[in-house]
Amino acid sequence: xxxxxxxxxxxxxxxxxxxxxxxxxxxxxxxxxxxxxxxxxxxxxxxxxxxxxxxxxxxxxxxxxxxxxxxxxxxxxxxxxxxxxxxxxxxxxxxxxxxxxxxxxxxxxxxxxxxxxxxxxxxxxxxxxxxxxxxxxxxxxxxxxxxxxxxxxxxxxxxxxxxxxxxxxxxxxxxxxxxxxxxxxxxxxxxxxxxxxxxxxxxxxxxxxxxxxxxxxxxxxxxxxxxxxxxxxxxxxxxxxxxxxxxxxxxxxxxxxxxxxxxxxxxxxxxxxxxxxxxxxxxxxxxxxxxxxxxxxxxxxxxxxxxxxxx
Amino acid sequence: xxxxxxxxxxxxxxxxxxxxxxxxxxxxxxxxxxxxxxxxxxxxxxxxxxxxxxxxxxxxxxxxxxxxxxxxxxxxxxxxxxxxxxxxxxxxxxxxxxxxxxxxxxxxxxxxxxxxxxxxxxxxxxxxxxxxxxxxxxxxxxxxxxxxxxxxxxxxxxxxxxxxxxxxxxxxxxxxxxxxxxxxxxxxxxxxxxxxxxxxxxxxxxxxxxxxxxxxxxxxxxxxxxxxxxxxxxxxxxxxxxxxxxxxxxxxxxxxxxxxxxxxxxxxxxxxxxxxxxxxxxxxxxxxxxxxxxxxxxxxxxxxxxxxxxxxxxxxxxxxxxxxxxxxxxxxxxxxxxxxxxxxxxxxxxxxxxxxxxxxxxxxxxxxxxxxxxxxxxxxxxxxxxxxxxxxxxxxxxxxxxxxxxxxxxxxxxxxxxxxxxxxxxxxxxxxxxxxxxxxxxxxxxxxxxxxxxxxxxxxxxxxxxxxxxxxxxxxxxxxxxxxxxxxxxxxxxxxxxxxxxxxxxxxxxxxxxxxxxxxxxxxxxxxxxxxx
Numbered sequence: 001x002x003x004x005x006x007x008x009x010x011x012x013x014x015x016x017x018x019x020x021x022x023x024x025x026x027x028x029x030x031x032x033x034x035x036x037x038x039x040x041x042x043x044x045x046x047x048x049x050x051x052x053x054x055x056x057x058x059x060x061x062x063x064x065x066x067x068x069x070x071x072x073x074x075x076x077x078x079x080x081x082x083x084x085x086x087x088x089x090x091x092x093x094x095x096x097x098x099x100x101x102x103x104x105x106x107x108x109x110x111x112x113x114x115x116x117x118x119x120x121x122x123x124x125x126x127x128x129x130x131x132x133x134x135x136x137x138x139x140x141x142x143x144x145x146x147x148x149x150x151x152x153x154x155x156x157x158x159x160x161x162x163x164x165x166x167x168x169x170x171x172x173x174x175x176x177x178x179x180x181x182x183x184x185x186x187x188x189x190x191x192x193x194x195x196x197x198x199x200x201x202x203x204x205x206x207x208x209x210x211x212x213x214x215x216x217x218x219x220x221x222x223x224x225x226x227x228x229x230x231x232x233x234x235x236x237x238x239x240x241x242x243x244x245x246x247x248x249x250x251x252x253x254x255x256x257x258x259x260x261x262x263x264x265x266x267x268x269x270x271x272x273x274x275x276x277x278x279x280x281x282x283x284x285x286x287x288x289x290x291x292x293x294x295x296x297x298x299x300x301x302x303x304x305x306x307x308x309x310x311x
Numbered sequence: 312x313x314x315x316x317x318x319x320x321x322x323x324x325x326x327x328x329x330x331x332x333x334x335x336x337x338x339x340x341x342x343x344x345x346x347x348x349x350x351x352x353x354x355x356x357x358x359x360x361x362x363x364x365x366x367x368x369x370x371x372x373x374x375x376x377x378x379x380x381x382x383x384x385x386x387x388x389x390x391x392x393x394x395x396x397x398x399x400x401x402x403x404x405x406x407x408x409x410x411x412x413x414x415x416x417x418x419x420x421x422x423x424x425x426x427x428x429x430x431x432x433x434x435x436x437x438x439x440x441x442x443x444x445x446x447x448x449x450x451x452x453x454x455x456x457x458x459x460x461x462x463x464x465x466x467x468x469x470x471x472x473x474x475x476x477x478x479x480x481x482x483x484x485x486x487x488x489x490x491x492x493x494x495x496x497x498x499x500x501x502x503x504x505x506x507x508x509x510x511x512x513x514x515x516x517x518x519x520x521x522x523x524x525x526x527x528x529x530x531x532x533x534x535x536x537x538x539x540x541x542x543x544x545x546x547x548x549x550x551x552x553x554x555x556x557x558x559x560x561x562x563x564x565x566x567x568x569x570x571x572x573x574x575x576x577x578x579x580x581x582x583x584x585x586x587x588x589x590x591x592x593x594x595x596x597x598x599x600x601x602x603x604x605x606x607x608x609x610x611x612x613x614x615x616x617x618x619x620x621x622x623x624x625x626x627x628x629x630x631x632x633x634x635x636x637x638x639x640x641x642x643x644x645x646x647x648x649x650x651x652x653x654x655x656x657x658x659x660x661x662x663x664x665x666x667x668x669x670x671x672x673x674x675x676x677x678x679x680x681x682x683x684x685x686x687x688x689x690x691x692x693x694x695x696x697x698x699x700x701x702x703x704x705x706x707x708x709x710x711x712x713x714x715x716x717x718x719x720x721x722x723x724x725x726x727x728x729x730x731x732x733x734x735x736x737x738x739x740x741x742x743x744x745x746x747x748x749x750x751x752x753x754x755x756x757x758x759x760x761x762x763x764x765x766x767x768x769x770x771x772x773x774x775x776x777x778x779x780x781x782x783x784x785x786x787x788x789x790x791x792x793x794x795x796x797x798x799x800x801x802x803x804x805x806x807x808x809x810x811x812x813x814x815x816x817x818x819x820x821x822x823x824x825x826x827x828x829x830x831x832x833x834x835x836x837x838x839x840x841x842x843x844x
Contacts, residue, residue, distance in 0.1 A: 030720070031720065031721045031724040031725075032718075032719070032720025032721050032722075032723050033720070036720055036723040036724060037353070037431070037723065038736075038758075039353075039431070039757075039758065040727075040758045041431055042433075042757065044446065044447045045426075045429050045430065045431055045433065046429075048426050048427055048428070048429035049429040052427075052429065052502075052503060077504055080345055081343075081345050081346055082345065082346050082348070082351050082503045082504055083346050083348065083505065083506050083508065084346070084526075092525075092526040092527070093526070093527065148558065151562060155562065155566060156562065156565060159566070162566075162568075163559070163562045163565075163566050163568070164559050164562065164563050164568070166528070251555070251556045251559070252556065252558075252559060254552070254553070254554065254556070254559055254563075256525070256526060256528040256553075257527075260527060260555075261527070264555075267718070267719060267720070268720075
């Protein structure tokens with residue numbers, strides 16, 4: 001197992017290097033620079049600014065210098081926020097995004113697994129169609145629409161929950177978590193339904209039933225462990241997706257997360273921030289995919305032995 | 312999950328009502344400020360916070376925009392208009408109790424002008440003798456720049472030429488004093504990255520001091536007890552919220568989380584306007600929305616085509632329908648009522664004449680029209696205006712205009728390199744004077760971007776106007792220059808911006824003015840007022 005993890009980590013290095021290199025050169029190819037603005041900047045000011053950010057040097061030299069800084073863990077100063085480093089901006093935004101993603105994942109699991117299991121117990125009946133249609137709608141409604149809709153109902157008409165903020169007022173984390181989690185709940189519902197359907201026809205389930213074990217125990221104890229394998233495999237990419245895809249929800253609810261900084265950085269051509277956030281998020285994605293593989297192997301003995309043989 | 316659900320229900324008193332009781336203003340501020348160093352940052356959200364923390368030699372009266380004493384209690388201008396002497400208020404203090412002196416200003420201006428700072432607003436000090444030469448690195452000895460402190464309370468400034476708007480500039484952030492010891496304590500004084508503006512580090516001299524700054528969440532300032540005019544300050548504090556999504560901001564206002572919004576979604580204007588005791592505030596703003604014509608490329612190198620396009624626009628209809636009456640039709644680059652200056656109106660909406668001009672240019676009823684592309688930056692309201700104008704031009708002149716939207720920075724690049732035929736543009740005044748709009752179109756103006764160059768025009772702006780001895784004579788020169796500009800039509804003015812905000816009924820003293828400038832010193836909150844329903 002350790003060799004499996006070690007080799008996967010080694011494989012990640014070239015992946016990250018490609019990500020860094022492509023991002024580094026792509027942002028510089030994009031038209032417009034970090035200092036272009038509606039009010040013309042005088043050549044002297046522009047030169048002074050470029051010198052401060054090493055932009056006056058040849059691109060290759062900038063690239064090598066950046067890699068050097070990166071190895072030391074320094075993501076450089078932000079272009080947009082002078083006096084703040086990219087490390088600091090990520091440190092400020094990431095915990096919020098991670099918390100939001102975690103709540104969203106919990107929401108997604110709670111709703112998704114519930115709906116999926118319920119649907120799988122009576123396939124092709126109303127008990128299946130209703131939650132699965134709801135799941136389909138969940139996938140189709142973008143958070144851009146769902147967020148304001150939830151705000152309108154629960155924030156404005158019913159006045160139960162705050163319309164924006166994060167940790168400023170009681171309950172202000174609920175709507176963002178639901179909005180972000182909804183799409184994933186729908187995916188998880190479909191995955192767990194499919195997984196459960198497969199498992200519930202297996203011999204060991206039949207054996208369990210023959211032994212006279214109550215049906216709820218058959219489902220919860222024997223069925224779920226195998227039935228949820230596809231869901232667990234999906235959790236890693238889902239969490240990574242939640243982390244890197246929370247921009248829209250963060251904007252709608254004024255959540256001070258990393259997503260807002262990241263997307264604004266692209267608009268502002270904040271080279272160091274774009275790069276820093278990309279490096280950071282892609283490292284996370286690599287790690288979460290790995291974690292998900294490990295967890296999956298642990299839950300499924302057949303996979304585990306195969307992983308052992310391969311490595 | 313449990314923590315998430317705990318305390319969810321039971322909405323208590325709205326933030327606004329609480330704020331009214333505690334004297335705390337909750338302010339929707341657009342975006343997260345880039346920073347709070349007055350010599351580094353630009354932008355309006357930054358300015359809102361900076362004016363609460365710092366004070367220049369003068370400040371502006373929010374009703375009249377006329378200069379009022381700030382750190383300087385009075386000032387004299389010499390008869391030739393070349394020397395300005397500021398007498399500083401000896402009770403002006405920094406937030407750590409140090410006195411604010413004339414030496415602070417000399418050092419701060421050196422910092423603001425230092426080329427290494429890359430201060431984009433350094434040009435605000437260019438009327439000062441040799442300031443430009445210092446900022447561009449031509450001279451390196453700051454003692455040659457026309458600012459000296461004769462003693463701790465007296466600052467003498469020598470100007471290049473009489474500059475009628477100079478006193479006004481002394482309220483610009485670029486001219487604000489900064490606390491030398493503090494900056495030097497936290498890094499290089501002439502470095503943009505010095506972290507001296509952090510909550511735990513900053514020393515400032517304004518009516519408020521910084522007490523909390525959570526990135527992308529809130530900035531809080533609290534009334535300063537060292538400010539010289541503290542008795543006049545009614546608020547106990549201001550909380551600034553980054554609200555880049557205007558729909559979210561409007562919803563925050565609706566549920567009583569904000570006293571004032573930075574903006575309002577266009578489609579909500581009719582709803583708020585129809586309300587009794589409407590919280591919607593709309594007033595003229597010192598800015599013009601216009602399209603640039605690239606006069607070096609056909610077909611816009613032909614004056615008749617440019618005129619035809621401009622005359623064919625029904626600005627009144629545009630502002631009343633598409634913009635829901637939130638803007639005013641513009642026929643010139645300078646907004647009306649710029650400190651008593653009224654711009655000339657050299658043309659009107661006239662479809663017949665527009666058709667005739669187009670025929671004279673060789674395209675009768677649009678025949679043989681080579682096509683024309685309009686570039687604008689991606690935004691819903693720019694799109695609405697562009698589509699409306701496209702239709703007006705089709706109806707009036709039977710010509711096709713294609714629309715091209717570009718992402719902001721791409722668009723800036725396109726305009727900067729003049730790689731367009733027609734492009735959207737807006738200009739917001741930095742100070743209230745026609746000069747700030749008319750010098751855009753000087754031959755070598757950095758924001759000209761039209762290819763327009765008229766030496767006579769340049770002479771009027773650069774030589775004749777500054778030499779005028781009275782305001783009337785100066786304005787007359789500007790009017791003549793602007794008439795000349797509009798007759799050659801390198802731009803097509805479309806509308807005058809207005810400032811649009813939602814303001815809760817409890818807010819007092821936030822008067823409207825053309826700079827949309829807020830003097831927080833004058834604001835108070837009425838405890839007995841609730842929120843808008």
